[in-house]
Amino acid sequence: MTAHFITFEGIEGCGKTTQAKRAEEYLKSLGYPVLRTYEPGATRVGEYIRRILLEKNDNPIPLHPISELLLFSADRTQHLCELILPALEQGITVICDRYIDSTTAYQGGGRGIDLELIHQIHKTATLGIYPTRTYLFDLPVEIGLQRISKRGNTLDRLETENIEFHQRIRDCFLRIAYNNPQRVMIIDANQSEDAIALIIQNDLRELCQK
Ligand code: T5A
DSSP: OOOOEEEEEESTTSSHHHHHHHHHHHHHHTTOOEEEEETTTSSHHHHHHHHHHHOOSSSOOOOOHHHHHHHHHHHHHHHIIIIIHHHHHTTOEEEEESOHHHIIIIIIIITOOOHHHHHHHHHHHTTTOOOSEEEEEEOOHHHHHHHHHHTOOOOOTTTTSOHHHHHHHHHHHHHHHHHOTTTEEEEEOSSOHHHHHHHHHHHHHHHHHO
């Protein structure tokens, strides 16, 4: 199998992290080397950036939407240089929990930043590295937010946004999928974990043969 760059995307509480772990286990069980990683925060610089963006406290640091966009993008470039590119170059498949589609959906769809500007920034920040397969976990916003509220943790700056904000994000993710049907597979995330894992495993098996 050529090393693939696979991303997991979706709204809050969609269950993508659970499935990213299961996909990693599955590919490893077939004997493929895999790096599972995430955005933001997977590098040392990223840890600092993540604290600015997502620190959970009652008084989050004020951030202009463009600053937010640039911080997610800075985290990405560092992530690519330190982890993603070296892994791909060694033939290791990379599973990444969130990537550019999250920026388009959250900062574009959610915050309303011009999508053309976001695409221009992607071109620079990604160093031209785009995923070969993306799983989009689609779910009604109410169900996703209920799932995260059950965790009982303090919520971060994005989780505390109103329901319309999260609905715009879901709509934007779906538009990305419709515009990129070869790359993005929409998964109905309102099914059992096992049912979802099976859908992904079937798709991964096909991908492995390419
Ligand atoms: N962000 C990120 C941007 O705004 N722009 C960007 O460019 C990027 C990269 C990251 C935040 O940053 C934003 C998006 C996010 O707001 P985070 O803390 O890193 O935040 O976490 P998330 O990516 O949001 O992911 P989580 O791991 O917190 O949530 P998931 O992916 O929904 O994951 P999971 O699997 O933990 O599931 C959530 C809950 O649902 C249950 C799980 O047990 C868990 O309790 N669950 C199910 N329940 C019922 N049925 C199923 N099939 C289930 N699957 C899981």
